[in-house]
Amino acid sequence: MAHHFEAHKVEEVLPFIDAAVSLRRFIDEEGNPVEETKVQLSSELLLKMYVTMVRARILDEWLLKMQRVGRVAIHAPNAGQEAIAGAVMALREEDWLFPSYRELSAYIARGMSEEEIIDRAMANADDPLRGSEFAVYGNEKYNIVPAPVPVGAQIPLAVGAAIAAKILGHKVVAMTIFGDGATSRGDFHSGMNFAGVFKAPVVLVIQNNGWAISLPSRRQTAAKTLAIRGVGYGVPGIRVDGNDIVAMYITALEAAERARAGEGPTLIEALTYRLGPHTTADDPDRYRSKEEVKLMERLDPIVRFGKYLKGRGVMTEREERDIWKEWGEKIESIVKKCYEKPSLPVSVIFENVYSEPTWNLKEQMEELEESLRIMKELGVKVE
Amino acid sequence: MAHHFEAHKVEEVLPFIDAAVSLRRFIDEEGNPVEETKVQLSSELLLKMYVTMVRARILDEWLLKMQRVGRVAIHAPNAGQEAIAGAVMALREEDWLFPSYRELSAYIARGMSEEEIIDRAMANADDPLRGSEFAVYGNEKYNIVPAPVPVGAQIPLAVGAAIAAKILGHKVVAMTIFGDGATSRGDFHSGMNFAGVFKAPVVLVIQNNGWAISLPSRRQTAAKTLAIRGVGYGVPGIRVDGNDIVAMYITALEAAERARAGEGPTLIEALTYRLGPHTTADDPDRYRSKEEVKLMERLDPIVRFGKYLKGRGVMTEREERDIWKEWGEKIESIVKKCYEKPSLPVSVIFENVYSEPTWNLKEQMEELEESLRIMKELGVKVE
Amino acid sequence: MVVMNMVQALNSALREEMRRDRRVVVLGEDVGRRGGVFLVTEGLIDEFGHERVMDTPLTEGGIVGVAIGMALYGLRPVAEIQFIDFVYEAFDQIVTNLSKVRRRTGGMYSAPVVVRGPCCGGVKGGMFHSQSNESYFVHTAGLKVVMPSRPYDAKGLLKAAIRGEDPVIFLEPKILYRSIREEVPEHDYTVPIGEARVVQEGSDVTLVTWGAMVHKSLEASKIARAKYGWEVEVIDLRTLFPFDKEAILKSLEKTGRLVVVHEAPKTLGLGAEIAAYVAENAIELLKAPIARVTGFDVPYPLAHEKLYLPNEARIIMALSKVMNY
Amino acid sequence: MVVMNMVQALNSALREEMRRDRRVVVLGEDVGRRGGVFLVTEGLIDEFGHERVMDTPLTEGGIVGVAIGMALYGLRPVAEIQFIDFVYEAFDQIVTNLSKVRRRTGGMYSAPVVVRGPCCGGVKGGMFHSQSNESYFVHTAGLKVVMPSRPYDAKGLLKAAIRGEDPVIFLEPKILYRSIREEVPEHDYTVPIGEARVVQEGSDVTLVTWGAMVHKSLEASKIARAKYGWEVEVIDLRTLFPFDKEAILKSLEKTGRLVVVHEAPKTLGLGAEIAAYVAENAIELLKAPIARVTGFDVPYPLAHEKLYLPNEARIIMALSKVMNY
Ligand SMILES: Cc1ncc(C[n+]2csc(CCOP(=O)(O)OP(=O)(O)O)c2C)c(N)n1
Ligand SMILES: Cc1ncc(C[n+]2csc(CCOP(=O)(O)OP(=O)(O)O)c2C)c(N)n1
Numbered sequence A, B: 001m002a003h004h005f006e007a008h009k010v011e012e013v014l015p016f017i018d019a020a021v022s023l024r025r026f027i028d029e030e031g032n033p034v035e036e037t038k039v040q041l042s043s044e045l046l047l048k049m050y051v052t053m054v055r056a057r058i059l060d061e062w063l064l065k066m067q068r069v070g071r072v073a074i075h076a077p078n079a080g081q082e083a084i085a086g087a088v089m090a091l092r093e094e095d096w097l098f099p100s101y102r103e104l105s106a107y108i109a110r111g112m113s114e115e116e117i118i119d120r121a122m123a124n125a126d127d128p129l130r131g132s133e134f135a136v137y138g139n140e141k142y143n144i145v146p147a148p149v150p151v152g153a154q155i156p157l158a159v160g161a162a163i164a165a166k167i168l169g170h171k172v173v174a175m176t177i178f179g180d181g182a183t184s185r186g187d188f189h190s191g192m193n194f195a196g197v198f199k200a201p202v203v204l205v206i207q208n209n210g211w212a213i214s215l216p217s218r219r220q221t222a223a224k225t226l227a228i229r230g231v232g233y234g235v236p237g238i239r240v241d242g243n244d245i246v247a248m249y250i251t252a253l254e255a256a257e258r259a260r261a262g263e264g265p266t267l268i269e270a271l272t273y274r275l276g277p278h279t280t281a282d283d284p285d286r287y288r289s290k291e292e293v294k295l296m297e298r299l300d301p302i303v304r305f306g307k308y309l310k311g312r313g314v315m316t317e318r319e320e321r322d323i324w325k326e327w328g329e330k331i332e333s334i335v336k337k338c339y340e341k342p343s344l345p346v347s348v349i350f351e352n353v354y355s356e357p358t359w360n361l362k363e364q365m366e367e368l369e370e371s372l373r374i375m376k377e378l379g380v381k382v383e
Numbered sequence C, D: 001m002v003v004m005n006m007v008q009a010l011n012s013a014l015r016e017e018m019r020r021d022r023r024v025v026v027l028g029e030d031v032g033r034r035g036g037v038f039l040v041t042e043g044l045i046d047e048f049g050h051e052r053v054m055d056t057p058l059t060e061g062g063i064v065g066v067a068i069g070m071a072l073y074g075l076r077p078v079a080e081i082q083f084i085d086f087v088y089e090a091f092d093q094i095v096t097n098l099s100k101v102r103r104r105t106g107g108m109y110s111a112p113v114v115v116r117g118p119c120c121g122g123v124k125g126g127m128f129h130s131q132s133n134e135s136y137f138v139h140t141a142g143l144k145v146v147m148p149s150r151p152y153d154a155k156g157l158l159k160a161a162i163r164g165e166d167p168v169i170f171l172e173p174k175i176l177y178r179s180i181r182e183e184v185p186e187h188d189y190t191v192p193i194g195e196a197r198v199v200q201e202g203s204d205v206t207l208v209t210w211g212a213m214v215h216k217s218l219e220a221s222k223i224a225r226a227k228y229g230w231e232v233e234v235i236d237l238r239t240l241f242p243f244d245k246e247a248i249l250k251s252l253e254k255t256g257r258l259v260v261v262h263e264a265p266k267t268l269g270l271g272a273e274i275a276a277y278v279a280e281n282a283i284e285l286l287k288a289p290i291a292r293v294t295g296f297d298v299p300y301p302l303a304h305e306k307l308y309l310p311n312e313a314r315i316i317m318a319l320s321k322v323m324n325y
């Protein structure tokens, strides 16, 4: 099978190297500060950012492994996109998050534990989403509404939640995260337009990771940037280096504060890069070159932020090693623990369709129970 | 019933008086030239433009009357928006048009006769669309694809036709016309984005007539203009005075030539005003003031263009009167002729669902025939 | 009691619920200043203001999607689709989020949105102002589907829908908006979702129907009684999902004959499910084939629409078929 | 003859049709360089170039809408929906334009588009990669709906769909993509739309099914024969609309018993229409109730999906029900 590559340079793939469009960045590729932040960030916060990304990276690797051995249905790798945590850390506890399916660091940033995430990924007995779907995460404890798998379908939900908060007089902001691919859907259009018209307190973050499966973002649209789309809805749009966690944090903080102050929505285009395959079912070698990925690896948000922290004396080399070691061990033991958990009961099939089961569901539950008896009789194994 | 008006000035309703956004215009409100056209337009063409608008205006009034006496199901008044004919006259015969439901002058510009339009409106035996729907017009003779009533649903069709023409190597342009309201739909978003990505030879014309039923266009979106939306798709957008038929013609001509030359799509926002109700089923007094309409009447595209033609010696006062008289009489006699035509046969109910009727349709046709017999027997009159 | 038509009954249901519960909000195209194109929301903006009565941009997908988000946050949105024929842009939000958000969030979140709008034909509305598209919703697990046939039910069912914990698709036959007037209580009441109503008792044949066809069926049954002496039991389903199977079976025990009448196209119209349910669970009750009288399997026609819709003649043909079997 | 799996059969159908007719084009998400996520379009871009094999932006509404426009102009587009669960954004274009454009233009224009995509469950796809949503299309007048159960039919039906004058929704059970291999002719052939296939003859009971359930039903019928001596006639519907009523009635004349098996949820699944059709037109043939074995009326579950899908035990329960009546 001959793989068909387009002759393109990295500069074409990764819009954020394109000098023709402005890009907000606080830390450069070598981990040096670019622009002085107006907000003073504490070392504690900076370290928390680092640890959050590390935890997500380790967890991501585990989920990949778990998928390979059949303990997880499908995983959408996060590696390279961990700086989204910065945007989420700009939210307050009472704010709401409507993520997509590639934001482990975002959940961790909101307080979700690895155990909760792994329970979800395995759809075991402790799965808060009760085995309904793969690759999506959320929990009302953290005001995180799990994503629908159809991409972008969460966007109008976030806008609606934001409008609701406004109507009720709550000072609550909704944030939604979605990919460059999702910007092509009607949901993006209607969500953005409603957000503009009703001045919804919402922050819309595009994780422009260069690709939507095999479609490069510059083929997703002929627009020069995605941030510029804001203009068409009367919504300010800003383009940031999505691999610079400080830029993500500060930009989202400003957007959230604008929203909270009643000044309406902001569209943030975060330029990042998906280092792994689209999902564990994907084969990226069919559509992009290994050289491209290699080149992009040097923009790894964790490495870069690590350099920054070390360069500014916030973290020592030893502390860095300890963080990786500590979380590597912790997560490994959590995985082991989760492996031991029982599966969900068969009854989940009929759960949560309505607030109370309708008569047809009751009839069908009986049919299922009867069939389980027959299966025993027949000696048929179904699951 | 107290009618609820917002306290707004005409300047707020009609974006085209807003000096903050540039507006292309060749003829001012008093009928004086504003900018010299680069293209020389012949007197013949100018007169044709005028006559086309007059014919549409007279026909519009007839359709209103015919609706009132129950000979037409619903009519969407065109008065005030006739200059759209200019955009359509910029097309060539081989080009395709995907209009909406408020463009009588556009059909006339493409060669459709009043008789054809009235047959359609009445859904009589000569209706080319065989009584399938109201308020929409089209005919393959003129490469006009009748609109679907769900607004904006024709946009991706026009883009698709344009892409097809390009694939087949035809030098054919597709034009689509739709309202300000339609720009909020997913179809606008996907159509624009495909047009940009595939450089489709398509001209997209927004008839921004200030209102989508009761929603003023400045509430349809928070964007400053609709033309600016083009930026978000890499499609040039331009704002023209949609009541200036010369501006419409020249802008569309440039756009069509760009498309034909392989340079891709153009978005044209034409600022106009709907002088009448939304449809014959509407009551605009519920949402806009009579004063507003009165003020807008002075922008009537026909009056204005008439002044221009007279001012430049292209048409005399007498010629003007004659045109109105001639077409008034012609159309009246056409209406009378159409009144005499028989209705469509009952069999249209089952026509054109598939290329050949499927078995269920044959069964159902028999049921219908049987029921017609029974109705006779029972003495029940259904229609 | 006040005499009301269906528009007034719906308007009073909305008004009362909005007064009762400040979480109830209304959104849609032209629902504010215009009061809706059929005036179902007339005057609400004056009483409740534009935050709770939102005139939205022209996007059904946006309206339903945003309504779901509002419901997740805790509001009780009533989203109007100006004509139910325009609901399809919202179909993704309906299938993906509205019907599944309780399920896909493990029961942590729910979206008790009412999506309401005028449906069905008979008013020369043509292809896109006449559709009876209830099947799409009935087939979608997670939704409830309602269609009233008279002002009393319209008000009581809409209140029940707004108060319920599940999403409801609320379909209003526009031909009935002003054609029927009846007494409607001024005190608070609801009509429970899931319960049919026996509109006319009869011992010979069970006729299950809903919406405007209730009235057509009553007309036809009058002719049938006068001409043939058949006593038709007419059941107004009112809730299309979950439909009241008990009421149908109970009637069938008496009559042994079943006719279903609906405006929607025949193939996979709800009549199919009712017939299948009976053929599966109660075939022993049947003395005759099940007959369906429905709209034809064609896009709704503008010309000759009266012949597209089930009428007395076709209903009587079906009654004869089951009576003379 | 060459031995092929369904992916290869579909790929060869596309390739042959694209060679035969330059109006045939393919569009969809990742259909070009990626060759589709299941590789159904693998290699086509190399042979036919990116104008005829278009990688599109991520919008199903746009894909179908643009495909319709292409068809109006004269092309024969084959639009891929990456998973049929994502078709809903296109539902407005499907209902409003695809199914009605011939009708609403008085027959002047038509849109012979094939909308194809992987459907159905069994591969741990969860809620949005497993749906069997054929009912939405079968209920929509103007569409034809097809679902093959084996490579031979997949190729022949896809060719027939591409050559036909009507829009076709072409549903491919993804679990069968690589699980079945069989001989497929190298010469040109089509399988006519509208014709069912008797997969196994039998005299006791007629089992109507389609897609992956054909194979489950054959398994179950083996057990039924071995254990109870029942001879089950298994009919693969292949075309879901217009379905082959003759084939069903002919078999019923022999057996007098009907079981329908499908993955889609029960309420208004296509089984309902088949049951209703028989209860309406051929009840005299029936010796027993009609039984349906279907997916449950819930969003497709990730956990325990094998218990959601019809299986041998449930099929045998239904067979007993009609055999022991
Ligand atoms: C509506 C819809 N269509 C198709 C898919 C299949 N699909 C899953 S992810 C994806 C690409 C998404 O790209 P993007 O939005 O950029 O997010 P990323 O995967 O790059 O994070 C596609 C086509 C889907 N999930 N939803
Ligand atoms: C999808 C859809 N939703 C709602 C309607 C009902 N409707 C008909 S026209 C209209 C307003 C359209 O406004 P605009 O696009 O500005 O066109 P205009 O009528 O002003 O020419 C509405 C809401 C429709 N036809 N289609």
Ligand SMILES: [Mg+2]
Residues within 6 Å of the ligand: A179, A180, A181, A207, A208, A209, A210, A211, A212, A213
């Ligand atoms: Mg992406």
Ligand SMILES: [Mg+2]
Residues within 6 Å of the ligand: B179, B180, B181, B207, B208, B209, B210, B211, B212, B213
């Ligand atoms: Mg308008």
